[in-house]
Amino acid sequence: MTRLFYPYDITRESEMEQPLDFNRRSRLKHVDRAFKSEIINIIQLTDMEKLFQVRILDDADRARFSFLPGQFVMVEVPGYGEIPISISSSPSHRGYIELCIRRAGVVTSILHKAKRGAHVGLRGPFGTHFPIGKMQGNHILLIAGGLGLAPLRAPIFDVIENRSNFKEVHILYGTRQPSMLLFNYQYEEWNRIADINLQVIVEEGDASWTGPVGMITQLLDEVAIEPLETYAIICGPPVMFKFVCAHLQNEGIPMDRMFVSLERRMHCGMGKCCRCNIGSTYTCLSGPVFDYWTVMNLKEAI
Amino acid sequence: MLFRVLSKKEFRKFVGLLLADTEVIAPKQIGVSTDGKPIHQYLPVQAFGEIDLEYETTEYPAKTYFLPYRENLSICSFDEDDWTREIHYRLQPRVLLGLHACDINALLKLDKVLAGDRYPSPYYISRRRNTFIIGIDHDPCEGGFCQSVGADVVTHGFDLYLTDLGDRYFIAINSDRGFNALKLVAAKEPTKRDNNDYLKVRSRIASQFEPLEMHNLPNLLDIEFESDVWKRWSEKCMSCGSCSMVCPTCYCYGTTERISMNNEQGAKIKQLYSCNFLDFAAVAGGHNFRADRETRLKYRYYHQHRGFMEAYEEPLCVGCYRCGRACLAGINPPDIIRDLQTEHQE
Ligand SMILES: Cc1cc2nc3c(=O)[nH]c(=O)nc-3n(C[C@H](O)[C@H](O)[C@H](O)COP(=O)(O)OP(=O)(O)OC[C@H]3O[C@@H](n4cnc5c(N)ncnc54)[C@H](O)[C@@H]3O)c2cc1C
Ligand code: SF4
Ligand code: SF4
Numbered sequence: 001m002t003r004l005f006y007p008y009d010i011t012r013e014s015e016m017e018q019p020l021d022f023n024r025r026s027r028l029k030h031v032d033r034a035f036k037s038e039i040i041n042i043i044q045l046t047d048m049e050k051l052f053q054v055r056i057l058d059d060a061d062r063a064r065f066s067f068l069p070g071q072f073v074m075v076e077v078p079g080y081g082e083i084p085i086s087i088s089s090s091p092s093h094r095g096y097i098e099l100c101i102r103r104a105g106v107v108t109s110i111l112h113k114a115k116r117g118a119h120v121g122l123r124g125p126f127g128t129h130f131p132i133g134k135m136q137g138n139h140i141l142l143i144a145g146g147l148g149l150a151p152l153r154a155p156i157f158d159v160i161e162n163r164s165n166f167k168e169v170h171i172l173y174g175t176r177q178p179s180m181l182l183f184n185y186q187y188e189e190w191n192r193i194a195d196i197n198l199q200v201i202v203e204e205g206d207a208s209w210t211g212p213v214g215m216i217t218q219l220l221d222e223v224a225i226e227p228l229e230t231y232a233i234i235c236g237p238p239v240m241f242k243f244v245c246a247h248l249q250n251e252g253i254p255m256d257r258m259f260v261s262l263e264r265r266m267h268c269g270m271g272k273c274c275r276c277n278i279g280s281t282y283t284c285l286s287g288p289v290f291d292y293w294t295v296m297n298l299k300e301a302i
Numbered sequence: 303m304l305f306r307v308l309s310k311k312e313f314r315k316f317v318g319l320l321l322a323d324t325e326v327i328a329p330k331q332i333g334v335s336t337d338g339k340p341i342h343q344y345l346p347v348q349a350f351g352e353i354d355l356e357y358e359t360t361e362y363p364a365k366t367y368f369l370p371y372r373e374n375l376s377i378c379s380f381d382e383d384d385w386t387r388e389i390h391y392r393l394q395p396r397v398l399l400g401l402h403a404c405d406i407n408a409l410l411k412l413d414k415v416l417a418g419d420r421y422p423s424p425y426y427i428s429r430r431r432n433t434f435i436i437g438i439d440h441d442p443c444e445g446g447f448c449q450s451v452g453a454d455v456v457t458h459g460f461d462l463y464l465t466d467l468g469d470r471y472f473i474a475i476n477s478d479r480g481f482n483a484l485k486l487v488a489a490k491e492p493t494k495r496d497n498n499d500y501l502k503v504r505s506r507i508a509s510q511f512e513p514l515e516m517h518n519l520p521n522l523l524d525i526e527f528e529s530d531v532w533k534r535w536s537e538k539c540m541s542c543g544s545c546s547m548v549c550p551t552c553y554c555y556g557t558t559e560r561i562s563m564n565n566e567q568g569a570k571i572k573q574l575y576s577c578n579f580l581d582f583a584a585v586a587g588g589h590n591f592r593a594d595r596e597t598r599l600k601y602r603y604y605h606q607h608r609g610f611m612e613a614y615e616e617p618l619c620v621g622c623y624r625c626g627r628a629c630l631a632g633i634n635p636p637d638i639i640r641d642l643q644t645e646h647q648e
């Protein structure tokens with residue numbers, strides 16, 4: 001008898017043989033394949049945070065990989081789990097990406113134990129980005145609280161590398177204590193760039209701290225803002241960006257000129273698992289970067 | 303659409319041919335409930351006699367054949383400091399016989415999410431394309447409100463669709479493989495009488511539904527966001543997640559990874575989840591974005607009737623009432639929707 005049914009083999013479809021490129025998301029079907037990547041360097045930033053320099057092993061995949069500031073990757077430690085992490089390096093840098101990871105639970109702890117040379121899986125980049133192009137010709141406020149400096153670093157690099165496209169550039173950063181300051185080896189460099197105003201503040205100083213003490217909004221008081229010619233990017237915990245955005249709104253900056261990055265639990269990065277839903281909005285697809293007006297309109301956002 | 307008519311005798315022969323060729327999943331009686339009603343489940347069958355096409359409904363949906371409750375997404379083999387990964391998609395063809403319109407509509411909705419343009423899922427597509435679907439018309443099931451959500455009829459998403467005309471089946475053909483399969487038996491072109499009988503059966507079925515007022519539900523959900531309706535219903539909810547497990551359209555999941563005892567292999571496992579589970583939106587550091595059950599219960603309805611509506615102009619819910627039957631607390635969509643509709647009229 002002739003067979004009625006023949007197996008349909010999806011792996012034979014042309015899209016399955018095309019190279020991985022998550023930003024070309026339509027029709028990409030091998031979505032659970034990851035780029036095998038090597039941790040090439042580990043830099044201890046604080047007790048809780050390490051910076052991982054990660055290089056995609058396959059030359060062609062590495063050459064093709066590109067991202068926009070604010071996007072994230074899903075980092076997989078096989079056997080342990082997969083977590084979303086913002087890319088913390090410059091979008092123009094092509095050899096490796098940097099991920100700043102805080103020790104928080106199962107996967108992040110195993111990553112903190114990992115040694116140079118270990119292999120992890122990367123999927124992505126995923127999500128929306130800070131629209132730096134749209135901000136050209138304006139003043140830029142780059143504001144971070146705590147771990148928020150990790151995702152903010154990508155737009156900081158992008159703005160610095162294209163400095164002439166912008167008017168005044170302010171980088172404002174605050175943490176609880178001086179020991180929690182991330183990337184403090186880099187402030188010196190950012191500070192020395194003519195025309196970049198970097199301010200760092202802590203909530204509780206210590207014996208060695210000579211900088212300002214207080215809340216991040218205090219730094220804003222010293223910045224003269226031209227509201228209709230300013231864009232702001234704010235990264236940090238919800239309480240922090242709520243205060244900062246309220247402050248900026250009082251200064252007259254329209255809410256759709258402020259951008260924040262939201263965090264939710266994520267298990268796929270592709271709009272499938274629903275774990276990242278805010279109301280019915282997928283943080284992984286419509287976010288993590290949202291303008292503040294959109295955030296105000298999302299039920300249960302903050 | 304092409305139509306054919308097949309005598310019940312020929313249909314039996316047809317199923318025999320399918321059984322000889324491939325795996326067949328069909329409604330099968332697995333027991334009797336305490337109130338004397340037969341309990342059915344979609345299970346692999348070996349003989350025509352095991353199939354009960356007169357079944358009213360099943361406790362579990364057929365989604366498990368497309369979205370298994372538990373599935374290995376990939377297997378990793380460790381070797382010294384390195385690893386290699388293998389991914390396999392299900393290739394074996396199978397026949398799913400006896401799906402009702404609501405359940406086929408449920409698959410069409412899942413197709414939108416899982417086989418659309420944005421990151422289509424190869425795991426799902428592979429199972430979907432390898433499944434030959436034969437649907438069947440039936441009288442409304444108890445509690446079902448599929449007509450109110452527009453899910454009581456289907457025009458695609460299946461290969462063949464049967465309507466019982468007593469001594470014969472009226473068959474709608476929706477695929478080339480369905481057309482070819484029917485060539486194996488003596489299927490006839492429908493006569494005028496066949497067409498008339500078919501239309502009569504269809505209108506008999508359609509006239510039996512009790513309408514549920516769904517007018518303006520997405521906006522109503524927004525307006526009633528803080529409504530006491532949610533508080534009242536959620537007080538009973540045990541966050542057991544049964545509603546999502548039996549729902550033919552709920553597709554949320556979680557992934558976990560495991561390492562074998564000998565440390566040689568790791569697996570990335572996908573498990574269907576429920577937005578009613580306590581830790582659905584819990585993140586590291588102890589914060590939970592949906593810590594109380596009221597919020598969680600509400601968002602299950604939000605996703606079904608507002609979020610999906612916003613994205614695809616139709617609700618996700620197909621009105622099968624499985625969640626209502628499964629919930630030990632008696633929480634069910636028609637009652638909640640009626641409560642929301644009347645909240646302001648008092
Ligand atoms: C878009 C985005 C960007 C992020 N960027 C960074 C970053 O640059 N640096 C950094 O240190 N952290 C970042 N996080 C948070 C980071 O993902 C969590 O700290 C991490 O998932 C915790 O995983 P765990 O296994 O160590 O913790 P556990 O508590 O053991 O978590 C178990 C599982 O829960 C899920 N989960 C728990 N917490 C979170 C969370 N906050 N967000 C998403 N999923 C979670 C993950 O699937 C995780 O595998 C980001 C989160 C998001 C959503
Ligand atoms: S609504 Fe019912 S079935 Fe769903 S979680 Fe609550 S108690 Fe369980
Ligand atoms: S929500 Fe309930 S009635 Fe609607 S499709 Fe799911 S199980 Fe059926």
Ligand code: FES
Nearest residue numbers: 269272273274284
């Ligand atoms: S992370 Fe899975 S849907 Fe957004």
